[in-house]
Amino acid sequence: MTQDSLYIIASVGLFGIGLYGVIAAPHILRKILAINIMSVGVFMLLVTSAKNVNSTPDPVLHAMVLTGIVVAIAGTALALFLAGKIHALSEASDEDSH
Amino acid sequence: MDSLLNLDILLPTLVGLPLIAAILTTLLKSHGLRASISIAMALTQFMIAAALLSWLSGSGTSLETQYQRYSLAGWGAPLGIDLAIDGFAALMLMLTAALTLVLTVYSRYYFFEPHSRLDKTARFWPLWWLLIMGINALFLSGDIFNIYVTLEIIGLAAVSLVALDGSRAALTAALRYLLVGLLGSLCYLLAVALLYRAYGTLDLAQLSAVAEPTAITWAALVLITTGLLLKTALVPLHFWLPLAHGSAPAPVSAILSALVVKTSFYLLARLWLDTLAPAATDSGLLMLGILGAAAICWGSIQALRATRLKLMVAYSTVAQLGYLFLLFPLALPDEDARGAGLSGPAVSAIGYFIVAHACAKAAMFLAAGNIMRTFGHDEIARLRGLAKYMPLSLLTFAIAGASLIGLPPSAGFLSKWLLLNVAIDAAQWWWAIIILMGGLMAAMYVFRVLNIAFTSVDEEAQTEPKNLPINKLPTIMSLCAFLLAMLTVVLGFNAELILDLVTVGDDV
């Protein structure tokens, strides 16, 4: 089993675990974490593909990963923001009803 | 044709203009100034899109100018990113510009709520313009990774707009939409990784030249399809759409149903029929068509059962999106034309359908928004006797509904007729049956609302609580909705405008 194959298995494995987590995890924070795991899997595949025996690693793929990381951060921040707001609203309505 | 003025600078302008509008509306403090700048920008964008369209049609007859390309930063593909449009993309850009103009004017009046001291426009306008920029950038993009970034802009901006209300229902719907959107984008990104590993380029044109029916290409296509189907809300992955479109403010629902779901469909059409066409199997195309037929049936049934007006319109979107997916099986017979650009009679019919549906659905959502603003609720059962108070909105609803059903002389009738023609020419008459049945079911849910609205309330029998208007509606809001509905009638009479456009970019 070559190094490349190991990385490929790991990245697709991460993607699959994340996908399962998004579908099956009960807690909303776990779903958000699962999305992050999926994105880590994709980035890992991108970085693995950048291997170049002849010269420097492929910079286009590295740039893609950098952009992807920033986009993932933005998505996670928005998801946490929305989840927190819903939580605050449900806490307040629970208090009001008591 | 090269002697004509080279107007390809208009391509990046269509991305830059909404971006500048977004920056300006973030910085400005006065909400009146924000609204005025937005309307001015929407007008400019409309004129630029019209100029681009006429330039494209004028130069489209030459064999060399298949479609226009613009190499950003001066490096051509594959090193740099190219903007590229053909007839179909130009049509979508024009549709975006037209809808943006009407909806911007509508939003200027919609967000001026008399009882609230909240200024939602501080967040609405920047997000709105970022959404429009994302949509334009997607239609113009010629690079698959660039498309990923534009998909994310569209997704995040749309989610933030849905959550604008701040109510628990809206926030929950927005969060669900966000999770689904992120899931879809990640599937798409994985496919981009696969395609780069297989072909070494990210450019759409270069991919279409080298694509082969290998396992990797097929895996990438499946992943892209899954991701984009999640974003287009095709049955059975539609669960997020009704609540997201039903809980958003009216102009946001309009742009979501009319344009945002069409962007991912546009990508599907482009990738299945143009770029990755060699990997598109016949059974895959058929599968998409079957899912489309299921969407028509299921969406119409749910629309009949909806209790809220906006939910009904959202389910109607789910149903109408099913018609779009009939493109795939109907493009089957053109074996030679596949891979040669997005053209052909099926594509023309679907392009027409997209325009007709966008105008009709936006008109419907605006009318529903008007009703909600006037009465404070939108429960269908309580809308008895609506016709007395809001005749114009109801007329808008009726005309838009007629287009959705497919009654002449609306654009909806023409698009369905074109689709039926294509289906019969391709000897796939079962799709024709589905199309006709869909029209029948649409008639059922539209007439249900109209029936209730036009029934006059018996004044003496106080069996139901009185349904009185609580807000006065600015006339211009009703006029905007009515304008969009009339657009469907106008397009019903002038089919050649659109059909000629879609054939630009044909490979002769």
Place this chain on the structure above:
Amino acid sequence: MFQTPDFKNNSYENELPFATRVLCAIVIGALGFGLIAALILTENISSSLPALVQQKLTQSGVQNPVTAVLLNFRSYDTLLEIGVLLTVAVAMLPNANFNSDINPDMPGGNRSSGRLVSVVNSAAGNPPLEAFLRWLIPMIIVMAGYMLWTGTALPGGAFQSGALLAGAGVLAQLSGRIQFCFTSTTAKLLLTIGLITFVMVAIGVATTTGVVLQYPLELAAPLILLVESAATLSIAAILLLSYNTLATQVFESPSEHSTFEHSAFDKQPSDVTETSAPNETLQSQTAEDPKS
């Protein structure tokens, strides 16, 4: 699958039934296995792009190939990506009011055009951290500047230094001494400066070279540095705003959320004055008064 968001820690009531989960896992496993097989059996075609990048690197104005790709060859992607960050920043801005003099959303403040950074004397501050930060934060700023500068030749650049600066801001906020208010004019300028600079550079070079975003060869290096510096400020501001919003929103009172049925005045939280026990890292934000 995605019904209502579930926040309870140990609630497994809403969990999918066991059979569905097993089926899901099997399907995902099978698809993953197929994908792995397809990937391992197909050779990774050596793309022509790395050689092309090396070839054109001297014309790009920087020596680091990744920076060249990000800020020259594929600068459009970076432009859109800063747009993504701005989208999320706008979504998280506190609510504005028509009457701009009174903005109760602001922690302890009353003016919507307040100061971006204010020094407060919070009783629940963190003196050891604060003392350490007097040394640390200037070092972080210098380090961020270095990373920005060195991005032209070595790994570094706008995103990395922006993240460092945001980290410095988070530490400052944690010490209890510094408070950030993101409705001020300075804040809005900082949020958008990256995008403004990028767009102005894009249009400016178009007047010289004729193509949007195509830098003239001699000016490529300074322009890239200019764009990166502005982007650093924006990225730091946006990341800090995200942290600020997420950290304070637990205490935010929900009165400003009006549905289409009720006006904002229906839900005055005059009785919701106290929130749950403050988290030890968020003491500086308890100065925020609910609207009443």
